């Protein structure tokens with residue numbers, strides 16, 4: 001039975017204080033692959049991404065650039081949306097936290113926390129990192145030789161003293177620990193789960209929820225001298241877009257709670273501590289899973305707008321092509337761990353797995369069909385043991401990739417698919433269909449049929465990762481648009497003998513480095 005239930009997946013919403021970098025692209029590509037996988041597997045998917053437009057960092061950057069925060073947000077949010085198009089992201093919505101729908105939802109959640117008795121006014125004094133938009137305990141900071149105090153992520157902190165609303169986070173310590181205990185999959189991967197549990201066990205202080213020393217944010221209801229702390233507003237985006245709070249009878253309310261919040265490891269505390277506590281306070285269902293991917297390292301160094309070592313995803317895509325880049329990051333980086341990349345590594349991957357792998361298998365087998373089988377998918381004769389083993393490997397991919405994807409081991413799913421391509425290469429070489437042409441043409445037809453069906457299944461399964469190229473592969477084997485879902489894998493959708501094929505065009509060209 002196909003599972004057609006709702007599946008809601010989100011990326012973090014990015015700060016549009018600069019253009020998107022490759023870290024943002026990576027998160028979007030990985031989340032897109034998961035969303036596409038679930039859609040092809042029958043789920044009713046809602047996939048959300050967007051921009052996080054309020055807060056002190058936005059206000060400071062805008063001032064430096066001599067524009068208003070809204071102008072800065074408009075300009076760079078457009079860049080993030082353009083990046084989504086460039087990356088072929090299949091998000092169903094793009095949320096901006098400056099939109100009226102978001103202001104409305106944030107007020108509802110704030111009032112619910114207030115009604116629960118969890119908000120009170122006091123004054124805050126402590127350390128704040130504008131770059132992280134985070135409060136830190138003194139013990140988490142460090143005064144370095146340069147005379148500057150830094151927070152745990154290596155960003156400078158400043159002393160803040162102001163009137164503020166507080167959230168009674170301290171009262172949620174035990175509730176959160178109990179929740180983590182009862183829901184072992186709530187936080188992943190395991191390193192992040194351990195990190196969060198030890199942070200919560202070390203003791204939670206009440207959280208400052210509003211700021212009074214600047215005004216670029218959502219005003220606190222009935223106390224407009226305060227704007228909400230940007231993370232209160234930012235986290236709520238996930239629920240805003242479903243209309244769960246503001247349009248409970250609407251078509252998207254069914255998507256809350258989210259199945260997966262996909263984020264980077266630097267923002268796990270906000271998603272796995274503050275967010276569930278806010279939701280508990282507001283009496284709302286909690287997301288099922290928060291999964292933190294690692295950081296992409298540029299020559300071993302963390303990239304960030306503030307460090308200025310940002311790699312522009314547009315350049316990378318223009319240089320290597322979109323699907324090769326998507327493939328590289330999804331295959332090369334163990335999802336959940338940090339990943340390093342270089343032009344050489346990208347080139348090697350493209351050539352070994354795509355050009356020499358699936359590209360070559362498809363072109364060799366399909367051009368033999370076009371030349372030797374009257375341009376039509378051949379009849380499949382009686383299956384030998386080798387044929388059966390080959391088809392069984394391809395048929396088994398749905399179950400194995402489904403379990404890898406559910407475990408967020410994206411790289412393992414991709415690896416398993418490409419392993420079947422290698423197996424098919426060995427099968428094809430071992431069966432020598434070119435030699436059978438004269439001696440046993442019917443047997444040649446069967447070998448080509450089996451190989452082409454492996455190409456079909458591999459192409460169906462590659463759609464989440466390299467959507468455009470996989471679709472070209474499926475065109476080569478003449479699979480109609482309505483027979484490309486996971487329900488068509490295995491026996492159900494076997495190639496139909498007699499279907500005409502055209503001479504295959506190359507789908508994955510070899511990467512040749514431009515002359516220096």
Ligand code: ME8
Pocket residue numbers: 011012013014015016022023024026027052234235236237262263264265266267294295296297302303304
């Ligand atoms: O944190 N490699 O926004 P952001 C991989 N607005 N991922 C990276 C990365 C890198 N080098 N650099 C950043 C924010 N990311 C908040 C989120 S959500 C309610 C609010 C990831 O623009 C980062 O971990 O700084 C985060 O998941 C996303 O990019 C946006 O980062």
